[in-house]
Amino acid sequence: MAKTIAERADIIPVLAEIFREYGFEGASLAVVGNRTGLGRGSLYHFFPGGKEEMATAVLLHIDTWFEDRIYRPLRESDDPTAAISAMCRAVSDYFHSGCRVCVVGAFALDNVRDRFAGAILDYFADWKHALATALQKTGRMPDHAIDLAEEAVANIQGALVLARALDDPAVFERAMQRIEKRLL
Template identity: 55%
Template sequence: MARLVAERADVIPLLAEAFRAYGYEGASLSRLCEKTGLGKGSLYHFFPGGKEEMAGAVLGEISHWFERQVFQPLDNLPPVEGVAAMLAAVDAYFQSGRRICLVGAFALDDTRDRFAVAVNGYFTRWQQALSGALQRLGFADVEAERHARAALSMIQGALVLSRALGNEQPFRDTITALTAQLRLPGA
């Protein structure tokens, strides 16, 4: 396939950072050009569907990254290691709270309607994978689901709070708390 001047795959992470910084509506084409270093012509060459296709591709790549780094470890590793892998991946991905969750951000305003399937799928898949690991850890089914939902809530909330306060502590505390909470039933 050889080397192209710019690869579509190389552009997606740059687009992701632009959407993170400005939100979907706030990420204008000119800002996307600025962040990617590409002209409008190039962007539309890679993403003929425009902004919506760009954001869709970003969501797809995020989903893919979590599938490999979080969901599959939860599915396939022994549950203690799976949970540990999840927490390590989450801490690294969100840079200890300095980086936000784009899926969560999209969920809050009417951007959600545009990407409802991707947004819902991301959280549902995560919750199922974590719930499964917790069940194998010994949690009863309902308890496992509740704990999994609570863990996702705590992570999302910690990202909001860390951003709001400009302070990594809420996120770091949450990772610590989850490390303890997700060990054994009834801890």
């Protein structure tokens, strides 16, 4: 009937929020339809592959966001200390102090992990590598930098789990402060 001035690119952030709240299996097409305001026809027009393609698009969108705002600055900044601090701030903002869940982390724990294994692995491997690069530039030995980076990335995910389990954003904020202190 109509043409709602909707573009694929506008829908993806909405899909991301849906997958964050409902998980992959919980995000039924009924929910997606309601929240996006798009009928089945439009949904399958933009994402012929159905839910799987929607999720893939969301994961790509997230990866691009992190690459632009976090990974590349970490790798390329010539003030690594500032880049690490900026990362901590950006992460805290992005996850709303732990009130928002990490879609990629949630997918990793879910039984859909295998279907998106590549994207999930890339997200975390890139993060770890970018952070390790920055840490090396602060004078750490390569092995130690990688170890610290792995620990920090894991700790952020753990803080998200615990903050949500205890229903207490302060848990997340405390964790982020510990992480930043250890990295700088």
